[in-house]
Amino acid sequence: MTNQEWQSRKEKVICKGEANLAPVYAAKAKNATITDIEGNEYIDFSAGIAVVNTGHCHPRIVEAVKAQLENFSHTCSTVVPYTSFVELGEGVVEVAPGDFEKKAAFLTTGSEAVENAIKFARHFTGRPGVIAFKGGFHGRTNMCMGLTGKVNPYKAGFGPFPNNVYHLPYPNAYHGVTEEESLAAFDDLFACDIEPTQIAAIIFEPIQGEGGFYQAPASWVRALRALCDKHGIVMICDEIQSGFARTGRMFACEYYDVVPDLITIAKGLGGGFPISGVVGRADIMDHPQAGGIGGTYAGNAIACTAAVEVLKIIKEEKLVERAQHIGLLFREQLESMQKVIPHIGDIRQVGAMVAIELNDPETGAPLAALTKQLVKECNANGLILLSCGVKGNVIRFLPPLTIESELVVKGLDIVKTQLQALVK
Template sequence: MHAQVDAFTHTCFMVTPYDAYVDVCAELAELTPGDHAKKSALFNSGAEAVENAVKIARTATGRDAVGVFDHAYHGRTNLTMAMTAKNMPYKHGFGPFAGEVYRAPMSYPFRDGLWGAEAAARAVDVLDKQVGADNLACLVIEPILGEGGFVVPAQGFLPALAEWCRDRGVLLVADEIQSGFCRTGDWFASDHEGVVPDLVTTAKGIAGGFPLAGVTGRAELMDSVHVGGLGGTYGGNPVACAAALGAIEEMRRHDLTARAREIGATMTARLEALRAEHPVIGDVRGRGAMMAIELTAPGTTDPDPARTAAVAAYCHQQGVVTLTCGTWANVFRFLPPLSIPDHLLDEGFDVVAEAFAATA
């Protein structure tokens, strides 16, 4: 990054191209699921990436409708607010929102108890009846829900959706903005079941905290957009691209997919031990270094946001940053840095355990 700043900080890639942008696109082509020919366009934020994925899908298919899911979070722009499920604080008072967005039920094993194929059949039945597959440009899904509660869909749910999309000419868009780049123990969460999306959106972990996002897709889909149809003044900023190349190099060098799995094993053991002591923890879920617990009235699925807030407040007072999420604000999500040493991870979870005991 320092070397790039010394050279230049901005040109606008569409006016004066530079190598780092192309190098990031080459990395995305290699790392994202599937071995088909791919192209990428770079942007600034996850919401911008999602919006551009929808633009590409609409152009490529000639269709307008967009399918999304319960508990989804896709961003804070007008279109992505329409695609996001949760009202407060993301949507309240900010309408009217973009049209032609339709919501289907998500696989949520803790709450619906459905097998993956059953949950997928329920979702596509809603889409078939309310929208009609012939009108759908794309189905946009987080392979593991982020803000919606770190919900891991039942095994088989994503492959069944992918098959339905292929059979009906609907593009599958994987929003890997939170789950991508080693977080779940694979480079992308879609890899876990061998799902190959038509388009993948990335941001967050791609550039070590610098503003960068991308849409990577099948080359023929990316090429369907007219010249000049995708772009932006700052998209693929050269300093952010340099940060991305450095971050990806570090992920490879230190095998952070394996490290994410190690972190996940540690967190799972600690969280399962906590659940055995505190029946308010109704569910432990996640994959790799993307774990969560859902707090409910013991023996039920009734959300307990008050206890969640109390535990979070205690952790913050003790210097441990925790994040809550979920449609009912009753889920703790744990996203430790993939570079965290074991002793700090253990220290953090010691405080979490204290917090549950202190608020019991």
Template sequence: MGQGQALRTRQQNAVAAGVATKAIFAERAANAELWDVEGRRFIDFAAGIAVNNTGHRHPHVMRAVAEQALQFTHTCFHVAPYESYIRLAERLNAIVDTGEENRTMLVTTGAEAVENAIKIARAYTKRSAVIAFTGAFHGRTMMGMALTGKVAPYKKGFGPFPAEIFHVPFPAAFSGVDVAASLRALDHLLASDVDPDRVAAFIVEPIQGEGGFNAAPSALLQGLRERADRYGIVLIADEIQAGMARTGMMLAIEHSGVKPDLVTLAKGLAGGFPLSALVGKATIMNAALPGGLGGTYAGNPISVAAANAVLDVIETERLCARATWIGERVGALLNDLAARQGLERLGDVRVNGAMIGFELVEATPSRDAAPQLTSQIVAEAERRGLIVLSCGVRYNVIRLLPPLTIEESVLDEALQILEASIEAAFATVPAAHPAKA
């Protein structure tokens, strides 16, 4: 029995079944490469699910962590605060453009950032209802699951969920839902189900993560901003997966020109260390009473040191521009493949900097989802040494999240593997409904 199989058996006997994993047991990693316990090398196009934007173990980040570890590892910010937390808050306040003076709080996970965004929006507005979108993912806490717009596997069997959470359709042109339909549904909801005077917040991912890498059109975000202003509703941008230079901008919402009231950050914020942030207008952020926000591990000094180093790396290595360059390289390959005869089931390519997805469908006018083909591409890529992930409400989107620091030669190698994996999967999994000649 190999080490991987032995660990798989131990995992099954020790870890809860609901904690799903791949069968890649990591031993070491560097930048965009990962080696498992059996010595297999992988190019990592998952990046810890958009966490390692600066790659595995970036030297500047690791030095900052080592230096902090020699000073102290935990005091609890509420007990003995430290300058690095304040400095990071100052830097994030300057990065996030709300159009006003900002304040920041640090916590540990993306779900915590979302929870606190809802708490603060409710404290500020004195209202309770929240409107989210279908296909959204906002975390695995009870409020996070309530806001999430996908039942399996995130919500199945875990209810009941908090009340006064509503969903409207998220626009996805490939699936036939446009911005006008989304805004009509929102207006209908506000007229028929929930009084706008009861709505504390809209929460939206400028680019949906688990929902399939669909980008919110500028017109949707503009429509939300207009309605938020009209009704006194807080507009929350969930940038947990799309933020931190991933899309070619520090925040994905910057592409639209729309200014949010609150922004949640996590994943790529601290280069692999657990940290999240809520950044927003001081007038809103200061609504909570002293002691109403925080947590024992919130703003851990090791993670804060890493985050300050990550911001340095994004600036000095020009990672926003590099994300755009990566998207152009990967998008060119995918669009070429989609145009090839026999690969028509590669139905839609979505490039937002280095946040790239492609949707697999059956070759019919109905664009039925092809989840089996999607799974086969993931498996073929893994067999050849490339880690990719799937997503989407219909389980038929492959997402590519290469580290923004990936070496050009490694990127070229990864694209060769991806092309071969797509071709092999198409040859292995026939179309359920072949296109008519």
């Protein structure tokens, strides 16, 4: 059967809300390439949305998972635990920033990690309020939609959302939102809506993911830390997309000289298997009563086994350093492209978390339609590509950190060819 025939079958039985970007069906994937059921090969610049940082089907992960499957697949970590659950906790606590005592909790999805981070913060502080930021993305469950600062498609039609959530401007120099404007919004919030002693947590992405790959300024992060310390607020750093070597650090918050109280993790941790978690200050993590945190599949044995191997691979194959190399290669190629295609208004790169913003070179208007068409044409020509951004005009590049350099160049050649054809 063809890709289109499978797509037709899918549309008859799978809800429209679970739409797929590329109308191709994977048969095999290896490192940084995917082969579809028709035998077509694609360079993968998505890594399953920053999940397979260690590449598709890394042989060490495959072997570890096979060995685990021969023993058991599930007992529930809160019923009969297993050694990989503890090993992973030790590994995550070791690599997480902060010289204080830390503990971890493991779950299944990124949304669960965020939900539970809020639970930890509210339980610890006894307060209801949470501050999030415009342009942020924290997941699709109800609480997470309430935290997310992007309406379409994540929030449109799904309200009402939880109360006691407040959205403030995220500093974004490219779009004219200053740090001063963002910080002044806190004063307005505390004067008009809620007192700071009722805020449990401030949650932010050090690099906004779905929002468009904008990095938080260091001075702004320091100001948040000072605000949290002053008012006893828990600082939560959402590292679900930016974590595990993606940005050329194990965590993106390591670019700052402050440490969050809690970090949400997922995606790159599992190497392709569904696992997420929260790691941070032990006094906060230990505050909820026994049984208050967990879930049937939380920290599943197969996913834990894969994640333990992922941490070893990142260290032994020097993927933190590799991310820096890949990112600089992307920047070099994209800057060269920008010289001949003025529709590339901005290039953003932190490690191997890279984006270009497409704007009208005359007016500066966001080019959402062009962005969408570019993704479509690249997919049709052998490159899996993703878009993002509140205005829908950002192309994001998230290749596996194990991608060969020649595939980076080849993939960007496809981008250049298709973009030039579209803007003629």
